[in-house]
Amino acid sequence: MSFLNEHFLNLPENYLFFDIAAKVKAFKLQNPGARVVSLGIGDVTRPLPAAAVGAMHRAVDEMARAETFRGYGPEQGYGFLREAIIETDFKPRGISLDLDEVFVSDGAKSDCGNIGDLFSATCRVGVTDPVYPVYVDSNVMGGRSAISCFPVTADNHFVPALPDGRVDLIYLCYPNNPTGTVLTGEQLKLWVDYALEQGAVLLFDAAYEAYIRQPGIPHSIYEIEGARRVAIELRSFSKTAGFTGVRCGYTVVPKELTLTADDGRKVGLNALWNRRQCTKFNGVSYITQRAAEAIYTPQGQAEIRATVDYYMNNAAYMKQALVSLGYSVYGGDNAPYLWLRVPQGETSWSFFGRLLRELAIVTTPGVGFGAGGEGYVRLTAFGRREDCREAMDRLAAWPRTGQ
Numbered sequence: 001m002s003f004l005n006e007h008f009l010n011l012p013e014n015y016l017f018f019d020i021a022a023k024v025k026a027f028k029l030q031n032p033g034a035r036v037v038s039l040g041i042g043d044v045t046r047p048l049p050a051a052a053v054g055a056m057h058r059a060v061d062e063m064a065r066a067e068t069f070r071g072y073g074p075e076q077g078y079g080f081l082r083e084a085i086i087e088t089d090f091k092p093r094g095i096s097l098d099l100d101e102v103f104v105s106d107g108a109k110s111d112c113g114n115i116g117d118l119f120s121a122t123c124r125v126g127v128t129d130p131v132y133p134v135y136v137d138s139n140v141m142g143g144r145s146a147i148s149c150f151p152v153t154a155d156n157h158f159v160p161a162l163p164d165g166r167v168d169l170i171y172l173c174y175p176n177n178p179t180g181t182v183l184t185g186e187q188l189k190l191w192v193d194y195a196l197e198q199g200a201v202l203l204f205d206a207a208y209e210a211y212i213r214q215p216g217i218p219h220s221i222y223e224i225e226g227a228r229r230v231a232i233e234l235r236s237f238s239k240t241a242g243f244t245g246v247r248c249g250y251t252v253v254p255k256e257l258t259l260t261a262d263d264g265r266k267v268g269l270n271a272l273w274n275r276r277q278c279t280k281f282n283g284v285s286y287i288t289q290r291a292a293e294a295i296y297t298p299q300g301q302a303e304i305r306a307t308v309d310y311y312m313n314n315a316a317y318m319k320q321a322l323v324s325l326g327y328s329v330y331g332g333d334n335a336p337y338l339w340l341r342v343p344q345g346e347t348s349w350s351f352f353g354r355l356l357r358e359l360a361i362v363t364t365p366g367v368g369f370g371a372g373g374e375g376y377v378r379l380t381a382f383g384r385r386e387d388c389r390e391a392m393d394r395l396a397a398w399p400r401t402g403q
């Protein structure tokens with residue numbers, strides 16, 4: 001009997017962005033003169049906020065002196081950062097959290113993968129389709145094969161319908177990657193109510209909350225009544241503050257969130273997650289946490305707002321250009337992603353290929369995010385302004401554009 005974790009054999013062979021990178025590399029080799037414009041992978045391009053850079057320099061200096069040197073920090077994150085998070089991200093929205101409900105981490109990707117440690121292999125998982133692939137792949141690795149999909153397409157206005165049957169663990173990502181769409185408070189409340197009735201847990205990924213423009217759209221699941229009893233929220237500094245290479249995020253696990261064990265005991269997920277983190281994680285670097293804290297200063301807040309504005313102006317520019325070229329395009333109003341319907345007769349991959357070969361523009365094929373993404377490509381607004389303009393100019397001059 002093999003002692004391999006054979007669940008890995010149930011995964012697609014490669015991570016989506018690995019496949020795309022290979023195709024782009026091949027194109028560049030064949031076309032060394034081509035200036036490739038990437039609207040593909042969701043990585044940021046603006047530098048770190050000056051407030052964060054200054055804080056990192058000061059923290060490095062502290063680490064260089066015996067009197068101020070710090071070794072291992074708390075696994076859950078330093079109090080100074082957790083306090084700043086609660087005061088700035090939650091209190092103004094009427095949400096009060098205790099310090100020990102916030103767990104600082106090296107980013108939302110790790111946490112949304114690692115959170116599976118808390119749930120059984122027989123747990124029934126629900127995800128939207130299309131979906132951020134990490135939710136599905138990390139569950140497959142953990143041996144969870146009961147994964148239901150809630151389609152989100154233009155036909156249902158990208159609003160997932162509640163499951164027919166019972167689902168235990170539900171991943172919701174809003175603002176959504178990849179579709180760039182959001183849900184209203186009323187729409188989110190249906191999911192919270194479902195979880196309350198069914199005893200399900202919601203994993204709410206709010207990595208893109210800083211991009212919400214429309215007043216009234218919830219930034220946190222805890223704005224919805226009852227959510228503290230059913231929801232875990234994931235947050236990231238990656239897209240908010242350009243920390244994709246610095247690595248910092250946090251996860252909120254409220255103490256009211258409990259599940260019933262087989263012996264009838266009520267078990268708090270907060271205590272379990274704390275136990276998990278203390279065993280498998282040794283915290284985020286002090287320097288990084290000082291940088292994250294600096295984002296919450298008035299200077300830091302102004303700087304991240306300017307960066308988010310920059311990307312959202314890209315999104316608005318591209319959306320307007322694409323609509324005027326006759327494309328159907330969704331998202332981009334409260335998220336840095338545009339979800340573009342491919343012309344009739346094309347698939348996600350064929351349109352991706354044509355954009356690459358004929359215009360040297362990199363996108364992400366929607367089908368890479370699940371079967372429900374077939375017929376779409378994702379464009380990101382994280383590029384440089386000049387590149388977004390260049391891409392739209394190339395599309396406008398493309399003879400086979402439009403639908």
Ligand SMILES: Cc1ncc(COP(=O)(O)O)c(C=O)c1O
Binds near residue numbers: 205236244
């Ligand atoms: C929906 C979603 N969640 C989480 C992440 C990962 O964020 P982090 O950089 O904090 O790991 C991403 C990154 O692209 C994302 O799109």
